[in-house]
Amino acid sequence: GAVVSQHPSRVICKSGTSVKIECRSLDFQATTMFWYRQFPKKSLMLMATSNEGSKATYEQGVEKDKFLINHASLTLSTLTVTSAHPEDSSFYICSAGDRDSYEQYFGPGTRLTVT
Amino acid sequence: RKEVEQDPGPFNVPEGATVAFNCTYSNSASQSFFWYRQDCRKEPKLLMSVYSSGNEDGRFTAQLNRASQYISLLIRDSKLSDSATYLCVVSLRPTTSGTYKYIFGTGTRLKVLA
Numbered sequence: 001g002a003v004v005s006q007h008p009s010r011v012i013c014k015s016g017t018s019v020k021i022e023c024r025s026l027d028f029q030a031t032t033m034f035w036y037r038q039f040p041k042k043s044l045m046l047m048a049t050s051n052e053g054s055k056a057t058y059e060q061g062v063e064k065d066k067f068l069i070n071h072a073s074l075t076l077s078t079l080t081v082t083s084a085h086p087e088d089s090s091f092y093i094c095s096a097g098d099r100d101s102y103e104q105y106f107g108p109g110t111r112l113t114v115t
Numbered sequence: 116r117k118e119v120e121q122d123p124g125p126f127n128v129p130e131g132a133t134v135a136f137n138c139t140y141s142n143s144a145s146q147s148f149f150w151y152r153q154d155c156r157k158e159p160k161l162l163m164s165v166y167s168s169g170n171e172d173g174r175f176t177a178q179l180n181r182a183s184q185y186i187s188l189l190i191r192d193s194k195l196s197d198s199a200t201y202l203c204v205v206s207l208r209p210t211t212s213g214t215y216k217y218i219f220g221t222g223t224r225l226k227v228l229a
Contacts, residue, residue: 032214043202043221044159049214057214093158095217102147102206102215106158 002028004096006107013084013114020080021110023094029074030096034104035067038091050077084114116141119220121203127226132193136223138186138203146215147206148179150188152199153222159202162188193227200224 003026013019023033032051036044048064050056050071058064068080077096081088091111095104121138128134140148148165163170165177165186176189186203203220 034217044217044219046216046218049216051214091156097215104217106160109158111156 002026002030002096002105004030004094004105004107006094006110008110009108010111011113013112015085015114016083018080018082019084019112020078021092021094021112023077023079023096023107025075025096025105028096030077030098031074032097033071033077034095034097035069035077035079036093036095038093038109044093047079081112084112086114088112089114117221118142118218119203119205121220121223123221123223125224125226127228128193129228130193130195132227133189133191134193134225135190136188136201136203136225138188138220140184140186140203140205140218142205142207142218143184145184145205145207145218148186149204149206150175150177150186151202151204151219153202154199159204159219162201190225193225195227195229198225198227 005024007022035047038044047062048056048058050069052071052074056069071077093109094107097104119140150162151159152162153159163172165179167179169178174191178187200222202222205218208215
């Protein structure tokens with residue numbers, strides 16, 4: 001399968017600051033990238049879908065002004081958690097795929113802790 | 116009703132046992148089906164796709180019943196290394212022009228005991 005990387009793998013930040021997470025597809029061009037959030041002992045919840053060069057589509061209940069997603073190229077998508085709060089502490093996972101394909105390739109995840 | 120439902124477990128089984136997991140989904144427009152495995156604090160990894168005809172990969176067998184909207188995973192001869200959370204995943208396209216989305220079940224925890 002394709003290789004997807006995420007950076008950083010772990011980040012601790014103070015409440016009120018912003019954090020940017022990068023997701024890169026290393027060996028293929030991903031027209032679509034997905035961002036998920038997973039709380040402890042819960043399943044992955046899709047936050048948003050981003051297609052290269054267009055605005056992200058957010059799932060119901062996800063604030064687009066708080067979770068800024070940029071998918072400027074076919075190999076890079078970023079998620080910025082703005083004005084982070086302790087309740088934003090979670091495991092954030094991205095995946096990359098093709099718009100017309102059902103296959104997704106997952107990154108290793110980023111563990112965010114907001115103090 | 117959740118879109119994809121699984122028994123959260125945990126299932127504690129001895130080494131060598133056979134264990135079965137079930138999953139139901141609510142959207143009849145679902146198009147593709149998968150089992151993923153997730154280890155603690157790691158990303159999910161594809162275990163196998165699931166086809167209507169049923170498919171097998173070594174000790175793992177997956178079945179899909181579209182009429183009942185039911186998916187299963189059977190693990191034979193369980194190993195200690197099979198201990199993980201098994202996620203049932205359904206893929207669907209919300210609109211004809213939309214992008215395929217994955218809907219994850221809550222996962223079933225398996226612990227294989229020595």
